[in-house]
Every structure is written in C-alpha cells, then in structure tokens.
Amino acid sequence: MAYPPAARTSPPRQPSVKVILTAADVSRVVDRIAHQILEKTQGAAETVLLGIPTRGVPLAGRLAARISTFEDVTVPVGVLDITLYRDDLRRHATRAVGPTDLPAGGIDGKRVILVDDVLFSGRTVRAALDALSDVGRPASVQLAVLVDRGHRQLPIRADYVGKNIPTALAESVKVTLAETDGGDEVKLYGGTPA
Amino acid sequence: MIRHLLSGADLDAATATQILDTAAEMATVAGREVKKLPALRGRTVVNLFYEDSTRTRISFEAAAKRLSADVINFSAKGSSVAKGESLKDTALTLQAMGADAVVVRHPASGAPHRLANWVDGSVVNAGDGTHEHPTQALLDAYTMRSRLGRLAGLHVAIVGDVLHSRVARSNVLLLSTLGAKITLVGPPTLIPVDIAQALAPGTDVSYDLDAVLPGVDVVMMLRVQRERMNDSYFPSAREYARRYGLDGPRLRRLPEHAIVMHPGPMNRGMEITPEVADSPRSTIVEQVANGVSVRMAVLYLLLGGNNR
Numbered sequence: 001m002a003y004p005p006a007a008r009t010s011p012p013r014q015p016s017v018k019v020i021l022t023a024a025d026v027s028r029v030v031d032r033i034a035h036q037i038l039e040k041t042q043g044a045a046e047t048v049l050l051g052i053p054t055r056g057v058p059l060a061g062r063l064a065a066r067i068s069t070f071e072d073v074t075v076p077v078g079v080l081d082i083t084l085y086r087d088d089l090r091r092h093a094t095r096a097v098g099p100t101d102l103p104a105g106g107i108d109g110k111r112v113i114l115v116d117d118v119l120f121s122g123r124t125v126r127a128a129l130d131a132l133s134d135v136g137r138p139a140s141v142q143l144a145v146l147v148d149r150g151h152r153q154l155p156i157r158a159d160y161v162g163k164n165i166p167t168a169l170a171e172s173v174k175v176t177l178a179e180t181d182g183g184d185e186v187k188l189y190g191g192t193p194a
Numbered sequence: 195m196i197r198h199l200l201s202g203a204d205l206d207a208a209t210a211t212q213i214l215d216t217a218a219e220m221a222t223v224a225g226r227e228v229k230k231l232p233a234l235r236g237r238t239v240v241n242l243f244y245e246d247s248t249r250t251r252i253s254f255e256a257a258a259k260r261l262s263a264d265v266i267n268f269s270a271k272g273s274s275v276a277k278g279e280s281l282k283d284t285a286l287t288l289q290a291m292g293a294d295a296v297v298v299r300h301p302a303s304g305a306p307h308r309l310a311n312w313v314d315g316s317v318v319n320a321g322d323g324t325h326e327h328p329t330q331a332l333l334d335a336y337t338m339r340s341r342l343g344r345l346a347g348l349h350v351a352i353v354g355d356v357l358h359s360r361v362a363r364s365n366v367l368l369l370s371t372l373g374a375k376i377t378l379v380g381p382p383t384l385i386p387v388d389i390a391q392a393l394a395p396g397t398d399v400s401y402d403l404d405a406v407l408p409g410v411d412v413v414m415m416l417r418v419q420r421e422r423m424n425d426s427y428f429p430s431a432r433e434y435a436r437r438y439g440l441d442g443p444r445l446r447r448l449p450e451h452a453i454v455m456h457p458g459p460m461n462r463g464m465e466i467t468p469e470v471a472d473s474p475r476s477t478i479v480e481q482v483a484n485g486v487s488v489r490m491a492v493l494y495l496l497l498g499g500n501n502r
Contacts, residue, residue: 084498089498136227
C-alpha cells in the first residue's frame with residue numbers, strides 16, 4: 001500500500017538574493033572613492049594603492065585609473081598577498097600562495113592605501129597590516145573597501161567605504177567584478193532560515 | 195595535499211607544479227629586509243640526520259626558520275643512536291616531543307618510508323641510501339624552470355654514477371612527470387640494466403657523453419663518491435674524468451642556451467673542471483639558493499594547513 005507523500009509543514013525556502021549595487025552603481029562608487037582619496041590625500045601625492053587578492057587587485061587598478069583621469073596623477077599600484085599571514089591557516093587545507101607585487105618605488109615612507117572588496121570581520125586587514133610591516137615601513141596606512149557589512153571582530157575601520165550594508169551574520173555578501181567574474185555586481189544572499 | 199614527501203614519484207604534475215609556483219613566491223622573501231614569514235609559527239620541525247650533510251641540513255633549517263617553525267637538529271653522532279638506539283625508538287621519542295615534521299636523512303634506502311608509519315607528523319625524505327632525494331629533484335626542476343622558462347620538452351642528460359645516486363633517481367621520476375626527456379649517461383658499470391624502464395619508460399641510456407652533449411638543454415653532473423673510486427667500477431679516476439668529466443671543450447659542444455648543474459659537493463677535476471664549474475652557464479650556486487625556497491614551499495604545503 002502506498003502512503004501519501006508526507007505533508008511538509010513549511011517548505012524549504014530558497015535563500016533570498018538581493019542586488020545591492022548594480023554595475024552602474026559600482027562604477028559610481030569607485031568614482032566617489034577616487035575623489036575622496038584625492039581630497040583626503042591632497043592630490044594623491046606619495047600614495048600607493050595595494051590591492052588584497054582576489055578582488056581588491058582589480059579594484060585598486062580601477063581606483064588608480066579613475067584618479068589619473070580626474071587629476072592627471074599616476075598612483076603606483078601593487079598586490080599584497082596575505083595568505084601566509086592569515087590566522088586561520090590551520091583550519092583549512094593548505095592554501096595556495098599568491099604573488100606579492102610591490103610598485104618599483106617601494107612603500108617606505110609612502111601613504112599606503114589597502115584596497116579590498118568586502119570589510120567583514122577585519123581579520124583579512126589585520127593579516128594585511130602584518131604582511132605590510134614585513135615588506136616595508138609606510139608613513140601611514142589607510143583602508144578602502146567597496147562594501148562594509150559590519151560584524152567586526154577586531155578594532156579595525158575603513159577610511160573609504162563604497163557602501164555600508166547592514167547585514168545579519170547568517171547573510172553573505174558577494175562581490176563580482178568584470179576582471180575576475182565577468183560582470184560588476186554586489187549581491188546579498190539571505191541566510192538559509194534555521 | 196600529500197602528507198609525506200618520500201619519493202619523486204609521490205608528486206603528480208599538478209602537485210609538483212604547485213610546489214614550484216609556491217617556491218617562486220617564497221624566493222621573494224630572500225630579497226626582503228625581514229626574511230621571515232609567520233606561516234608555521236608554533237610548529238616543530240626535527241632534522242634527523244644519520245648521515246653527514248652540510249647543505250641539505252642547513253637548507254632545511256633555514257627554510258623552517260624563515261617560516262617561523264621551531265627547529266630541532268638531531269645528528270646521529272653524539273646522540274643516543276651512538277649508544278645503540280633503534281630508528282623506531284628514536285622516532286617514538288620525536289613523536290612524544292610533538293614533532294610536526296621530521297626531515298630525515300639515513301644511509302639505509304627506505305628508512306623514511308618506515309619512519310612514516312611510526313610518527314603522526316609529516317616525513318620528508320632528505321636522502322635515503324642510494325634510493326631517493328626528492329627535494330633535490332624539486333630544486334633542480336625549479337632551477338631549470340627559472341633558467342630555461344619551462345620543463346616540458348626539455349632534454350636533460352644526467353651524467354655519472356647513476357647506480358649509487360639518489361639524486362638521479364628522484365630527478366628521473368620527477369622530471370619525467372613534468373614532461374622532460376632524460377638521458378642517463380655513464381660507464382656501463384655505473385648504470386643498472388633496465389633502470390630507465392623501471393623508473394620512467396621513455397628514458398634513454400647512453401655510454402657516450404660526447405654524442406649526447408650537442409642535443410641537450412641541461413647537463414646534470416653527478417658526484418663520483420670518493421669511496422667508489424676503489425671499488426673498480428672504472429679503471430682509474432683519470433680515465434673516468436677523460437670519458438665522463440665535463441671540461442671546457444665539452445662545454446663548448448653544448449647548445450648555446452644549455453646549462454650545467456651539479457648537486458654538490460663537487461670533485462673539481464674529476465666529474466667537472468673548475469673552468470666549467472665557475473662558468474656563467476653553471477647553476478651550482480643558484481641551486482643552493484633555490485634549495486631554501488623549494489624546501490620552504492614543501493614545508494608550507496605539508497604543514498601550513500589542516501591536512502590530516
């Protein structure tokens with residue numbers, strides 16, 4: 001004999017997806033951060049942009065490109081790989097190490113602006129600060145992020161924020177960029193209901 | 195990720211390439227003011243050396259220290275091994291001390307494989323008997339790749355005492371995995387019959403160095419161990435040097451781009467003349483520097499994450 005299919009009291013909900021920034025928004029936000037950097041650094045003199053892989057790297061490149069169109073200054077751009085400085089290395093299988101690529105002029109005595117896509121716990125930035133102190137001694141360090149989603153676990157804040165997104169801990173923010181993912185977008189994925 | 199590095203055959207092409215790529219990043223640390231990375235903080239690496247070695251032990255020690263691991267050096271001389279302690283008891287002692295990795299060199303072929311069954315940590319073979327020396331093969335591969343830009347399709351001649359050479363065995367296994375073509379060259383007494391087939395089908399054997407030289411990209415000279423010279427594998431040291439030693443005229447028979455390698459320590463005047471060893475085409479000093487980067491990469495990939 002056949003039983004009728006068990007009636008589900010609550011069908012499993014699909015996690016909700018919400019677009020926070022469209023491609024046009026991302027480009028406007030990058031423009032604004034570029035202007036803010038110029039304003040706060042008196043024309044980006046003695047300034048170096050260092051992208052944190054993966055998506056901080058194209059963002060740093062875009063900021064430098066926008067800064068040079070606005071004010072005709074060339075800001076050196078580099079890559080700072082933080083893999084070996086992470087505090088969670090032992091919680092995962094071994095992570096691949098990426099290249100660190102500093103601009104030819106170095107970073108000693110410069111104003112370094114770290115660039116990343118999402119600011120969350122602050123642990124990535126902590127690792128980046130440690131990595132930075134091993135490769136040179138900048139005059140000062142600032143932080144630029146496309147999205148700040150809160151939930152900091154360390155006393156770290158950003159100097160330039162593209163968009164503040166209030167989130168729940170269970171939600172996740174996903175940034176896609178043309179260079180790495182084929183298109184610009186920032187999406188908020190709702191946490192699956194408990 | 196692999197847990198131990200015991201043989202050149204433990205590595206598939208993807209893993210070997212990952213080690214070489216990681217080594218390239220590790221090499222940039224050597225040019226910095228602060229030559230230190232925090233990746234292995236709090237991990238313990240034991241150098242367990244039952245045979246004399248300068249460059250390999252120092253190289254592993256420097257590599258572990260640059261990654262902030264704690265290093266314990268253990269040499270058989272002056273230890274309880276001199277009092278008759280077995281390898282297994284020594285292994286259990288290291289285990290009790292919480293060694294995360296054991297780098298072992300041993301005169302008996304296969305000793306690291308046994309050790310790997312007794313300890314929980316990772317075991318890295320730093321040379322066992324006449325068997326294998328995989329990190330030497332990795333640093334040789336790294337050196338070739340950085341000098342010549344690629345490994346696939348390279349023609350490598352390994353010249354000398356193949357019979358007793360762990361460097362040769364590991365190199366044949368690793369380089370063939372990475373797509374290089376290898377020719378073993380030496381007197382018939384020092385090249386085991388069928389070794390080429392046993393290690394990597396496709397490997398050639400030749401007894402005539404001069405015929406091989408014009409077609410190779412890399413010549414790797416092996417050390418003729420002094421203790422073998424009296425074992426009648428060849429009539430005399432001078433005859434060996436004449437037929438299989440790399441000298442100036444032979445160097446000029448090589449293609450323009452070809453490089454000369456030697457795992458060290460060299461017997462100048464025996465398998466290699468000073469003119470060749472000190473020429474710009476010799477990578478011998480580079481190989482030592484690359485050894486530290488490659489061993490950093492191996493230690494990081496074995497110990498850096500949670501691979502248990």
